[in-house]
Amino acid sequence: MVRFPSDFIWGVACASYQCEGGWDADGKGPSIWDDFCHRFGGSPVKNNDNGDIACDSYHRYPEDIALMKRLNIQAYRFSISWARVMPDGDGPLNEAGLDYYDDLVDRLLANGIEPMITLYHWDLPSALQYRGGWLNREMVDIFARYAEVIAKRFKGRVKKYMTINEPQCVALGYYSEGAAPGWRCPEEDVARLFHILALSHSAAQRAIKAVDPEALVGLVPCGKLCCPVEDTPEGRQSAYRATFEMSKEPWRWAFNTNIILDSVILRRYDDSAPAPVRKFAATVPQGDWEAMEAPDFIGINLYNGDMVDAEGRPAALHRGFPRTALKWPVTPEVIHFGPMHLHRRYGLPIMITENGLSCNDIIFRDGKVHDPKRIDFLHRYLTELSKAIAEGVPVMGYLQWSFLDNFEWSSGYDERFGIVYVDYPTLRRIPKDSAAWYARVIATNGDCLNED
Numbered sequence: 001m002v003r004f005p006s007d008f009i010w011g012v013a014c015a016s017y018q019c020e021g022g023w024d025a026d027g028k029g030p031s032i033w034d035d036f037c038h039r040f041g042g043s044p045v046k047n048n049d050n051g052d053i054a055c056d057s058y059h060r061y062p063e064d065i066a067l068m069k070r071l072n073i074q075a076y077r078f079s080i081s082w083a084r085v086m087p088d089g090d091g092p093l094n095e096a097g098l099d100y101y102d103d104l105v106d107r108l109l110a111n112g113i114e115p116m117i118t119l120y121h122w123d124l125p126s127a128l129q130y131r132g133g134w135l136n137r138e139m140v141d142i143f144a145r146y147a148e149v150i151a152k153r154f155k156g157r158v159k160k161y162m163t164i165n166e167p168q169c170v171a172l173g174y175y176s177e178g179a180a181p182g183w184r185c186p187e188e189d190v191a192r193l194f195h196i197l198a199l200s201h202s203a204a205q206r207a208i209k210a211v212d213p214e215a216l217v218g219l220v221p222c223g224k225l226c227c228p229v230e231d232t233p234e235g236r237q238s239a240y241r242a243t244f245e246m247s248k249e250p251w252r253w254a255f256n257t258n259i260i261l262d263s264v265i266l267r268r269y270d271d272s273a274p275a276p277v278r279k280f281a282a283t284v285p286q287g288d289w290e291a292m293e294a295p296d297f298i299g300i301n302l303y304n305g306d307m308v309d310a311e312g313r314p315a316a317l318h319r320g321f322p323r324t325a326l327k328w329p330v331t332p333e334v335i336h337f338g339p340m341h342l343h344r345r346y347g348l349p350i351m352i353t354e355n356g357l358s359c360n361d362i363i364f365r366d367g368k369v370h371d372p373k374r375i376d377f378l379h380r381y382l383t384e385l386s387k388a389i390a391e392g393v394p395v396m397g398y399l400q401w402s403f404l405d406n407f408e409w410s411s412g413y414d415e416r417f418g419i420v421y422v423d424y425p426t427l428r429r430i431p432k433d434s435a436a437w438y439a440r441v442i443a444t445n446g447d448c449l450n451e452d
């Protein structure tokens, strides 16, 4: 029986660079994703795509919010483009940029939709990258000042903040060319970067709480979450252990959820931390661990998990295993076991801050966008999520990724995650079949998932 708590929050999520456009409108400064996509000699992004216009949400948000309301959406998690509100990241404010978010928040509230703010979803103001980006320890105070500005502006209107989206993918931009800023740093520097991100989260959380003690603050990691091939007590235990066991292979450790959560919540590294992390750990200045702040909730972006056998070893997926358009395996169990593992290790409430399916959706001859695969995917994942809740995991809500099709980073616009189709040449929005389906899930608080 699928059941969700009566105060469960059903929402959608997106991020500034992926949907706003208006990349240089009304005094906005450049961000590292603007630079990455405008790079001399061509963008490293598929099809030379960029976020200059994206879904044009910067101009079309009233229409989008009206559509959210029609679809029963209860919460919208969006990120603030730091360079829109502080063009240099650490200097004068751009009132026009703040006005945009003011109106966005007011309209959401007027339509009964809870605004949830992510402070940092990867679009660092370029001026801060020139100062070393997240490798510069000054970022801790700079990020806290930015958090304070935002908290002051939205106090009383916004009750949930998320500091940093996927620190693991922030780090990716410092050792791979597939994400901004596209730097290539040694592993030990990346270990330092995670530490600076952990301190920055903590300082931002303190800044928000100083302004608004009522606000709830979350941190949103991603990374390895293991599921037992066979759901036995031993299988679960091995999957739990494998989830937090840090890989010794170069760079693989940077995709553990605990590379950031252990720092901010447990104030230490796991015993399995690999050599570059241990080497860095020996240099951590006194007082740093005491400065760490556990978030009020863990936001988790969940798409797929790693299947493991009874010994916790990776289990091979059979030939023809179901996959999304991005070739990610479809493993609904991850949204059952992932939140369980995180809650067991850290004891905090969980919010599913992202989950969804990429498809190469098309407009059919009837003018509609039929996406049965997305409906099937969401149905399976939500059913599994209800199992975690039934087993006692406090899950605050579920935010589907994404409301609109949008700019999927290095994959450009080929991947469509939305429940609403965006016809990019005209920017027209066409709700997909999954939009009506999700509206009904929300209207019945998930009860309709029991129907077939």
Ligand code: NOJ
Pocket: 015, 018, 165, 166, 301, 354, 401, 408, 409, 417
């Ligand atoms: C996680 C990221 O936060 C989001 O920006 C991205 O579009 C989705 N995953 C899908 O890849």
